[in-house]
Amino acid sequence: MKDSTENLEIEFQHKIDQGYNIEPKDWMPEKYRKTHIRQISQHAHSEIVGMLPEGNWITRAPTLRRKVALLAKVQDEAGHGLYLYSATETLGISRDELIEQLHAGKAKYSSIFNYPTLTWADIGAIGWLVDGAAIINQVMLTRTSYGPYARAMVRICKEESFHQRQGYEIMLTLCNGTEVQKQMAQDALSRWWWPSLMMFGPTDAESTHTELSMKWKIKRKSNDELRQQFIDNTVPQAGILGITIPDKDLKWNEKTGHYDFGEIDWEEFWNVVKGNGPCNKQRLDARRSAYEKGAWVREAASQYAEKQRNKEFTEAN
Amino acid sequence: MQDKIYQYLLLTGDNAMILGHRLSELCGHGPSLETDIALTNISLDLFGQTRNYFQLAGALTTDNKSEDDIAFLRMAHDYRNVLLVEQPNKDFAHVIVRQFLFDSFHILLLKELTNSNDQQIAAIAQKSLKEVTYHLDFSSEWVKRLGAGTEESHQKMQDAIDFLYPYSGELLEETPIELEMKEMGIGADLPAMKTNYYNHIHQVLEEATLVPPETSWFQSGGKKGIHSEHLGFILAELQYMQRAYPNMNW
Ligand SMILES: [Fe+2]
Ligand SMILES: [Fe+2]
Numbered sequence: 001m002k003d004s005t006e007n008l009e010i011e012f013q014h015k016i017d018q019g020y021n022i023e024p025k026d027w028m029p030e031k032y033r034k035t036h037i038r039q040i041s042q043h044a045h046s047e048i049v050g051m052l053p054e055g056n057w058i059t060r061a062p063t064l065r066r067k068v069a070l071l072a073k074v075q076d077e078a079g080h081g082l083y084l085y086s087a088t089e090t091l092g093i094s095r096d097e098l099i100e101q102l103h104a105g106k107a108k109y110s111s112i113f114n115y116p117t118l119t120w121a122d123i124g125a126i127g128w129l130v131d132g133a134a135i136i137n138q139v140m141l142t143r144t145s146y147g148p149y150a151r152a153m154v155r156i157c158k159e160e161s162f163h164q165r166q167g168y169e170i171m172l173t174l175c176n177g178t179e180v181q182k183q184m185a186q187d188a189l190s191r192w193w194w195p196s197l198m199m200f201g202p203t204d205a206e207s208t209h210t211e212l213s214m215k216w217k218i219k220r221k222s223n224d225e226l227r228q229q230f231i232d233n234t235v236p237q238a239g240i241l242g243i244t245i246p247d248k249d250l251k252w253n254e255k256t257g258h259y260d261f262g263e264i265d266w267e268e269f270w271n272v273v274k275g276n277g278p279c280n281k282q283r284l285d286a287r288r289s290a291y292e293k294g295a296w297v298r299e300a301a302s303q304y305a306e307k308q309r310n311k312e313f314t315e316a317n
Numbered sequence: 318m319q320d321k322i323y324q325y326l327l328l329t330g331d332n333a334m335i336l337g338h339r340l341s342e343l344c345g346h347g348p349s350l351e352t353d354i355a356l357t358n359i360s361l362d363l364f365g366q367t368r369n370y371f372q373l374a375g376a377l378t379t380d381n382k383s384e385d386d387i388a389f390l391r392m393a394h395d396y397r398n399v400l401l402v403e404q405p406n407k408d409f410a411h412v413i414v415r416q417f418l419f420d421s422f423h424i425l426l427l428k429e430l431t432n433s434n435d436q437q438i439a440a441i442a443q444k445s446l447k448e449v450t451y452h453l454d455f456s457s458e459w460v461k462r463l464g465a466g467t468e469e470s471h472q473k474m475q476d477a478i479d480f481l482y483p484y485s486g487e488l489l490e491e492t493p494i495e496l497e498m499k500e501m502g503i504g505a506d507l508p509a510m511k512t513n514y515y516n517h518i519h520q521v522l523e524e525a526t527l528v529p530p531e532t533s534w535f536q537s538g539g540k541k542g543i544h545s546e547h548l549g550f551i552l553a554e555l556q557y558m559q560r561a562y563p564n565m566n567w
Contacts, residue, residue, distance in 0.1 A: 074344050290348070
């Protein structure tokens with residue numbers, strides 16, 4: 001006779017294979033819980049840290065219309081962070097603990113946000129490329145096995161595709177503008193292209209968690225497949241803009257039906273992952289500083305709520 | 318006449334824009350995700366209102382100014398916001414007190430403007446009133462929470478009140494344009510709001526166990542274009558793109 005945990009695991013995997021969601025109250029292997037805490041919180045941290053590079057341009061947005069759109073976008077990212085922290089909390093860990101992990105440098109977030117936003121065109125490029133790459137990952141995640149994560153993704157994806165269109169529209173306006181604006185757009189594409197490709201993670205040969213992720217439907221496609229899909233989507237869009245992707249090896253391959261592309265600089269990728277990107281320190285410092293400066297506010301709010309509860313209790317008795 | 322309404326719209330629109338700007342500086346840096354989202358919401362509302370006022374103002378100009386011409390292409394002394402709204406985000410207490418002092422005024426102003434003889438101004442006021450009702454709820458709740466929260470929060474709030482209260486008087490100061498607009502039934506009666514305004518503020522402060530400073534002196538100047546040193550820096554960011562790359566579409 002098999003022992004009970006083993007039975008539970010078989011039943012659990014069977015449920016996933018049948019396409020049912022795992023819900024917070026369901027039994028799950030400890031590894032599944034831990035992996036999901038790591039993955040969903042990383043995703044939440046990415047949303048929150050991701051507010052910083054774009055937030056950087058809110059006060060300098062060129063028109064009122066663009067300013068309002070950018071503010072709303074960055075606010076959406078805060079909302080995404082909020083849903084995702086809540087989804088992580090269903091796995092038995094608090095938001096405060098997760099945030100402490102981030103601030104202690106123990107948790108990761110998407111490395112793309114460690115690059116600086118240097119011109120207004122970067123706001124266009126981020127929407128177009130970074131939100132664009134995020135959508136490809138996230139659409140896949142709408143069908144992941146963990147219910148709260150999958151449902152958060154459905155909501156998030158709708159907003160991300162809006163962000164992407166908005167970003168592309170900024171690029172289009174620049175590319176239809178003056179020579180200076182077109183150069184600004186080209187420069188942004190040149191700087192953001194390779195880091196965007198790196199968002200899909202290491203090549204399949206190098207990737208460590210792929211097999212289990214596939215089994216649990218956290219991943220349905222490999223890093224390389226997703227990256228290829230992104231490139232195939234994006235190259236024609238750059239063509240419409242009339243700006244050049246900074247890859248001399250990029251060309252359509254009739255045989256495979258995909259674009260061939262050049263070698264990614266993996267040394268740069270690992271360097272940024274390890275904390276040596278241009279803004280790693282600045283991004284974490286900004287998050288820590290907001291959190292530390294807000295400590296007295298959170299403390300006061302919780303004391304006040306307690307006082308109110310006591311007051312109501314006294315009045316009721 | 319058209320020019321006077323234009324000037325009057327700047328008085329209301331600039332307050333919304335500069336306060337919206339100050340709040341937008343905080344986006345991504347709030348004390349919690351919830352407050353971050355709420356302050357950004359208020360900022361978004363204020364920029365929405367700014368656009369309504371400036372679109373209306375632009376239509377009154379002979380050279381057909383756009384909302385962006387009005388927002389970005391004036392000299393510092395042509396901005397008409399009160400000094401209160403340009404005060405910096407020193408800490409969350411300053412942010413909340415500045416907001417509370419402004420919202421308490423803003424709601425009274427908009428209530429009056431819903432009865433404006435100018436249909437378009439009345440319509441903007443009607444729409445904004447809903448938003449500002451929420452702003453005032455938010456800022457009043459936080460005044461109480463922080464005033465009566467911990468000893469530390471109480472002290473920070475009292476410091477913020479002491480610092481910002483002297484900027485509240487300018488909100489109700491009547492400039493010649495405002496007097497004229499009032500007489501024509503277009504603008505609001507600012508001096509008449511004074512009792513209501515301070516009654517409300519003092520009542521909320523009392524609930525929050527905070528006290529208004531003993532001051533009879535109020536700072537003013539912004540409405541006449543004489544600003545604090547902060548405005549120049551605000552404009553340096555606000556106008557940066559339009560000044561560095563003039564006459565382009567974005
Ligand atoms: Fe997002
Ligand atoms: Fe997004």
